[in-house]
Amino acid sequence: MTREVDVAILGAGSAGLFALSQVKRETENYVLINGGELGTTCARVGCMPSKVLIQVAEDYHRKGIFERHGIEGAVELSIDVPASMEHVQDLRDMFVDRTLGATDDLDEAHLIEGYAKFVANDTVEVNGEQIKAKSIIIATGSAPIVPAAWQAFADDVITTDQFFELEDLPDSMAVIGMGSIGLEIGQSLHRLGIKVAAVDQLNTIAKLEDNEVNDVAVATIGKEFPLWLGEAATLEKIDTGIQVSAGGNQLVVDKVLASLGRKPNLDNLNLEATDIELGEDGVPLYDPLTMQVGDLPIFIAGDVNMDRPLLHEAGHEGRVAGYNAVRPVVNGPIEKFKRKVALGITFCDPNIATVGKQFSELNESDIAIGEIQFAPVGRALIMGKNRGLLRLYVQKSDGLLLGACMCCVKAENLAHLIAWSIQSGMTVFDMLKMPFYHPVIEEALQAALYNVLSKLDIRQDVVELERV
Amino acid sequence: MTREVDVAILGAGSAGLFALSQVKRETENYVLINGGELGTTCARVGCMPSKVLIQVAEDYHRKGIFERHGIEGAVELSIDVPASMEHVQDLRDMFVDRTLGATDDLDEAHLIEGYAKFVANDTVEVNGEQIKAKSIIIATGSAPIVPAAWQAFADDVITTDQFFELEDLPDSMAVIGMGSIGLEIGQSLHRLGIKVAAVDQLNTIAKLEDNEVNDVAVATIGKEFPLWLGEAATLEKIDTGIQVSAGGNQLVVDKVLASLGRKPNLDNLNLEATDIELGEDGVPLYDPLTMQVGDLPIFIAGDVNMDRPLLHEAGHEGRVAGYNAVRPVVNGPIEKFKRKVALGITFCDPNIATVGKQFSELNESDIAIGEIQFAPVGRALIMGKNRGLLRLYVQKSDGLLLGACMCCVKAENLAHLIAWSIQSGMTVFDMLKMPFYHPVIEEALQAALYNVLSKLDIRQDVVELERV
Numbered sequence: 001m002t003r004e005v006d007v008a009i010l011g012a013g014s015a016g017l018f019a020l021s022q023v024k025r026e027t028e029n030y031v032l033i034n035g036g037e038l039g040t041t042c043a044r045v046g047c048m049p050s051k052v053l054i055q056v057a058e059d060y061h062r063k064g065i066f067e068r069h070g071i072e073g074a075v076e077l078s079i080d081v082p083a084s085m086e087h088v089q090d091l092r093d094m095f096v097d098r099t100l101g102a103t104d105d106l107d108e109a110h111l112i113e114g115y116a117k118f119v120a121n122d123t124v125e126v127n128g129e130q131i132k133a134k135s136i137i138i139a140t141g142s143a144p145i146v147p148a149a150w151q152a153f154a155d156d157v158i159t160t161d162q163f164f165e166l167e168d169l170p171d172s173m174a175v176i177g178m179g180s181i182g183l184e185i186g187q188s189l190h191r192l193g194i195k196v197a198a199v200d201q202l203n204t205i206a207k208l209e210d211n212e213v214n215d216v217a218v219a220t221i222g223k224e225f226p227l228w229l230g231e232a233a234t235l236e237k238i239d240t241g242i243q244v245s246a247g248g249n250q251l252v253v254d255k256v257l258a259s260l261g262r263k264p265n266l267d268n269l270n271l272e273a274t275d276i277e278l279g280e281d282g283v284p285l286y287d288p289l290t291m292q293v294g295d296l297p298i299f300i301a302g303d304v305n306m307d308r309p310l311l312h313e314a315g316h317e318g319r320v321a322g323y324n325a326v327r328p329v330v331n332g333p334i335e336k337f338k339r340k341v342a343l344g345i346t347f348c349d350p351n352i353a354t355v356g357k358q359f360s361e362l363n364e365s366d367i368a369i370g371e372i373q374f375a376p377v378g379r380a381l382i383m384g385k386n387r388g389l390l391r392l393y394v395q396k397s398d399g400l401l402l403g404a405c406m407c408c409v410k411a412e413n414l415a416h417l418i419a420w421s422i423q424s425g426m427t428v429f430d431m432l433k434m435p436f437y438h439p440v441i442e443e444a445l446q447a448a449l450y451n452v453l454s455k456l457d458i459r460q461d462v463v464e465l466e467r468v
Numbered sequence: 469m470t471r472e473v474d475v476a477i478l479g480a481g482s483a484g485l486f487a488l489s490q491v492k493r494e495t496e497n498y499v500l501i502n503g504g505e506l507g508t509t510c511a512r513v514g515c516m517p518s519k520v521l522i523q524v525a526e527d528y529h530r531k532g533i534f535e536r537h538g539i540e541g542a543v544e545l546s547i548d549v550p551a552s553m554e555h556v557q558d559l560r561d562m563f564v565d566r567t568l569g570a571t572d573d574l575d576e577a578h579l580i581e582g583y584a585k586f587v588a589n590d591t592v593e594v595n596g597e598q599i600k601a602k603s604i605i606i607a608t609g610s611a612p613i614v615p616a617a618w619q620a621f622a623d624d625v626i627t628t629d630q631f632f633e634l635e636d637l638p639d640s641m642a643v644i645g646m647g648s649i650g651l652e653i654g655q656s657l658h659r660l661g662i663k664v665a666a667v668d669q670l671n672t673i674a675k676l677e678d679n680e681v682n683d684v685a686v687a688t689i690g691k692e693f694p695l696w697l698g699e700a701a702t703l704e705k706i707d708t709g710i711q712v713s714a715g716g717n718q719l720v721v722d723k724v725l726a727s728l729g730r731k732p733n734l735d736n737l738n739l740e741a742t743d744i745e746l747g748e749d750g751v752p753l754y755d756p757l758t759m760q761v762g763d764l765p766i767f768i769a770g771d772v773n774m775d776r777p778l779l780h781e782a783g784h785e786g787r788v789a790g791y792n793a794v795r796p797v798v799n800g801p802i803e804k805f806k807r808k809v810a811l812g813i814t815f816c817d818p819n820i821a822t823v824g825k826q827f828s829e830l831n832e833s834d835i836a837i838g839e840i841q842f843a844p845v846g847r848a849l850i851m852g853k854n855r856g857l858l859r860l861y862v863q864k865s866d867g868l869l870l871g872a873c874m875c876c877v878k879a880e881n882l883a884h885l886i887a888w889s890i891q892s893g894m895t896v897f898d899m900l901k902m903p904f905y906h907p908v909i910e911e912a913l914q915a916a917l918y919n920v921l922s923k924l925d926i927r928q929d930v931v932e933l934e935r936v
Contacts, residue, residue, distance in 0.1 A: 047907055051850050056537040062527060066545075069524040070552030076544035077534075084538030091850060126856075176808065289936060311906035319932060336936040340903040382519050382559060413881035416910050420902045424892055434888045435808040438779035440514055442884050462490075465787060468757055468804040 002123070005031050007163040010116045010124065010269070011139035014040045014311055018318025019137050019325065026326045031133075033126050035115035035402045038103055039096040041141055041303065042311045049092040049164040050184055054347050056084045057188035058467040061349075065384045074295045079192050082168045092164055094141025106174035115239075117270040120193035121296050135297045135325035138270065139318060140286070142262035142303040148393040150258065153235055156242050157256045162187075169194055170254030176233050178205040180346040182223070182259030187348050190225035197244050197251040198225065201232040209359040210405040212371070216389040217352055217407035224306065264304045281306060289336035291321035299325050306409050308342070316340055341423040343415055350388045352381075356403035356422045357393060368396045370428070370452025372444050377440040385409035390448050392418075392428070396457050410441045417442065429454055433466045470598040475501050475793045478584045478592065478737070479607035480778055483770025484510045485570045485798050486786025487605050487793065494794045499601075503583035503736075505569055507564040509609055509771065510779045517560040517632040518621040518652055522815050524552045525656035529817075533852045545662050550636045560632055585738040589764050600605035603765045603793035606752070607786065608737065610771040621703055624710050625724045628653075637662055638722030642712040644701045646673040650727030651689070655816050658693035665712050665719040666693065669700040674814040677827040678873040680839070685820055685859040685875035732772045741931065742766065742902070749774060759789040767793050776810070784808055808865035809891040811883055816844075818856045819879035824871035824890045825861060836864045838896070838920025840912050842876050847907040853877035858916050860886075860896070865924050867895035878909045885910065896920055903935045 006027040009016045010032035023030050042048060063074040103111055114127040123132045144159035158166075160181060170196065175186035178200035186198040208214040218227060231247035264283055276284045276293055283306050286293045291301050301317035303309040308317075318338070324334045346352040359412065370392040377396045380386035388408030394401055404418045421431055428449045436446045453463065477484045480502035491498050510516060567783045568589040571579055575822035582595040582605045591600045608822040612627035625709035627632075628649060639662065643654035646668035654666040676682040686695060701702045709720045719908040732751055744761055754761045759769050769785035771777040776785075784807070814820040814832065856876030862869055872886045889899055896917045904914045921931065 035729070042906065048846065048850075051847065051907055055850050055852075056539075059530060059533060059537050060539050064528065065527060068555060070548045070550075071524075071545060072548055073541070073545040074540040078540045080538045080540050082538075087536060087538055095846065115617050131543060168656050171911055230527045307765065312904055316932070319930070323933070337930075337933040338936055340901070341903055343903045345905055345908075378516065378563065379519065382516075382523050384523075412905065412908055413878065413885075413910070415906070416905065417881075417888065418901070419884055420888065422892070424898075426892070430569055430892075433808070434891055435884070436780055437811055437880065437884065438510065438815055439519055439882070440813075440880055462787070462791060462805075465783070465791070465805040468806055 002132050003031075004132045005029050006133065006329050007137065007322075008033060008116070008124060008133035009137045009139060009273055010037055011302070011304070012103055012111070013139060013141045013314070014042055015141070015314040015318035015321070016137070016139035016302075018100070018315045019139060019301055019322030022319050022322030023326045026329045030130055031110060031112060032103070032106065033112045033114065033116045034103075034126070035113075035140070038100055038113075040099045043095040043099045044092070045160045045164055048095040049088050050160075050181065051347060052088045052091045053188045054184055055350070056087065056367060057191035058349060061191040068384065079193060084192065085167060085169065089166060094178045099401055100313050115268055117268065118273040119270070121274045121298065121388040133297075134328040135299060137321045137325050138269065138293075138298065138300040138304055139302045139321070140265040142264050142302045142306070142309065143352065144258060145260045145263050147260070150235060150256075153237055153242055153256065154235070156254070157164050157235075157258055159258050162256060171195060172241070172251070172253040173197075174180065174199060174233065174242065174253045174256045175259060176200075176256060177259035178202075178227065178229070178262065179259060179261060180206050180344075182257070183346055183348045183352075185257060185259065187221060187225065195251070195253070197228060197249070197253060198224055199228045199233040199244065199246045201230070203230045205229070206348070206352040208352065208354070210391055213352075213389050213391055213405045213407050216387075219349075220350060220407065221348060245265070262303065262309065264306050266304065287336075288339060289320075290323060290324050290334050291317055292334060297328075298299045310344070311339070312343075329359065341419045343419045345411065345412050345415055350385065350408045352407045353411040353415035354405050355415050355418045356401070358403055358405065362393055362402065366396055367393045367402065368452050368455035370394060370448040370450075370455070371449060374444060377441070377444045377447070379443065380409050381440050382439065383409060390414070390444055392448050392452060394428055394452050394456065396455070399429050399456050399458060401426060401428060401431065408444065414441060416446055428456075429460050429463060432463050470600050471499075472614050473497050473599060473601045474797050475603050475790075476584070476592055476599050476601035477605045479609055479770070479772070480506055480571055480579070481607060481609045481653065481770060481782070483609070483772075483789070484605070484607035485787035486783045487607060487769055490766040490787050490790030491794045494797045499578060499580060499599055500571070500574065501580045501582065501584045501592070502571075503581075503608070506568055506581075508567045511560070511563040511567045513628045514631055515779055516563040518628075518786055519561045519815060521656045524555065524850070525659035525704070526817060528657040536852065545722070549660060549882065552660065553637065553674075555637060556632060561640045561879045562918060569787065583736055584920070585736065585740070586741040589742045589766065603767060604797040605789045605793050606737065606761075606766065606768040606772055608733040608772045609778065610732050610774070612726060614726050615728070618703060618724075621705055621724065624705075624722070625703075625726055627726050631725060634779055639663060640709070640719070640721040641668060641864060642701065642710070642721045642724045643667075643717065643727060644668075644724060645727035645729065646670075646697070647693065647727060647729060647810075648674050650725070650817045651814055651820075653725060653727065655689065655693065663721070664693055664720070665697045665721060667701040667712065667714045669698070673697070673699045674816070674820040676820065676822070676873065678859055681857050681859055681873045681875050685818075686817060688855045688875065698842065708847070719867055721852050723774060730777065732774050734772065735771055755804070756807060757788075758759030758802050759785055760792060760794050760802060765796075778812070780811075781808070784919045809887045811887045813880050813883055815880065818853065818876045820875045821879040821883035822871070822873050823883050823886045824869070826871055826873065830861055830870065834864055835847060835870065836920050836923035837860050838862060838916040838918075838923070840916040840919060842912060845909070845912045845915070847909050848877050848912065850907065851877060858882070858912055860916050860920060862920050862924065864923070867897050867924050868896060868897065868928060869896060876912065882909060893901055896924075897928050897931060900931050
């Protein structure tokens, strides 16, 4: 028996739920199919619990500034790790509950718990039932990568899927992979008193393309705890634990956190039954402006497409996929929507953030770089966080801001101001006419804007003023 | 003997120094005349030392969250107030030194230390010398107000001019006046363990016009330490100290900090010798777009004009005054420059900020209000700072953002994002198309934008998406 629906959404994670919000505007004849546990990656094992851990670690680490500020007794402070982890889990549970609110009110006809497989371009099978849909949205998310060679240590190697379930933390841990997640968790573990080996085979952290910012980030964060960069890690099980080696470094640890990236959840979808064309990375080829896969009645949104694995991008892609997937219902054409300016934030301390175009997308001869070191930034100095570097990539010919890269305090906030400026099409001259309060971290951005002026092909006479 | 110069600037504070930067572009024939100590109000007794005190107090106060986060030993922490004050003074001295850099390299012909008096529209006298100028800029700043009736307690009443000089703090203090400065210092004193009576004859704090935000601010901040609002304070000298009474409240304190606002430094300028017309408040009438006083060769910039007593506005006004004051040298006309979008921040915790137009400038029937309570904001909850309210004032007819008022965590950063959006002429629809990362405080702004949509006279079909 085949059920016919307008839209079938595979995956009730963030992208799937945002898609659903668009679909529901036009039809009640949809089905949301979810394999595995309900609750989003973001709330269960991603953005949310990691930020709680970071906050706890940051509060504990702050004791290092107490003496400078006249606060006595920092040596008496200690961390009760199980209590900290319980706090992380309490908040995590609350955030998961909130995301479950989106599926709680769906009846059996609309929400199917089970793993869907394609049987044709327009049909999937789940729990023995065939469902034919005018459009199908793939929003099945991703899963952490664990190298096959590490299966031998399976009991001692965990990923973020297990990490936030730990009731206590081991005394020592290796964190393999210094992308955003590994860097955030590695630094937090160190701050909570865990002995950490932080390893990446690359010489960069948080996937930084800007060597100047990477150097500052590695120096600043590496001063706090050792980063083993540039050599792949090898693991060996010995009597006392897992011996982690990379280059000349070696440490025996209790557990290994694999933070080597994520792979798309595509393997069990039986894509072979469809006309989907796969790219070199095994991901369906799709138009990022429509989220449509080829010219099929199939759309793909969220982490599964391996493009921008971020909650707010999953939201954007889910909305676009949902909007276009439901067009047949209203006899409308598929539409193209602009992408948001790229924005990536690693919540380490100092934050690392990238905005807009990065070096691999820029022609270096066309750009001027405005930069500011954070050492003399007044407010950063007051906060005791005056370390870091902010670099702006500016079009030489007209001063248009194209991108930015930074490692500094409050980069998460600066990055929004910069991203919005880029998306609004602002030049550095436009930005210098905006209000910068005093003393605030935004003045570092102002200083970087001033820094670039003399490197541009054009000049303005009174940069900060706008004639009536 | 009369010296002739192109421009005479009265006051080497922030506004005077910004004016100088413009004047120097066109002429070397200027004179900067400064009465009293060199160094800006901002660096000596204003923005900078207050932020250091706030940072110390915030770090110490944070111990209140430690138990929730699994951090043990908070009860062992104590504050060494003289050490804290020494830290405040160390940084203050450094910031003052930086501002002195602007005058250090000026020779006697360019920098005169002394009090100038007008003898004509185009002439001042200082240290017995007459100086005739094509333009004169009044940038003499302001001084704290102390009611005449309090002269009887002169030894026990201080202002911010003396406060940051204290080597230790008294056990108890009254802070009279809950404007920005009083509120910032009062809360910090309380956090450092000083017994504080915080009084204002108004029922508002930080001059809030928005009653909803004021109520939240008073409730949140007043929960931490008692605010005595709505009744004027009376002081009485008794054996054990100064008895402060307001309404039904009474406390005996060691010292009183008067933070009742500031008055312009105009009294000794002998304005009677000029054709300057004064407003009702005794301040010269001037055009805020040119900074010119009447049609005289006189300009006025910075705190002395009693308009926007903020460093970044002193910078703007100084630049405009300097630019226009030096026009005669280049035979150019006086020009009008747009004002920046208004931005006011009180660095209490939670921050209070106002942006753009406030109620007294708005027609309530033309606006819709978008609002968000901070209790459920994810990131704020993680920080343990999920208290507060953000309100956006939006033009009903087209969704144009006109202003905002808020009391919440990181309002200082949100206020920049909002101010830049207003100055760029953005509507709430434009703003909802911008990237909001996750989980960040900027998502509270996003929620407030969503909140206003249903209250507007217009609709968009896919609010977050922009068609190619």
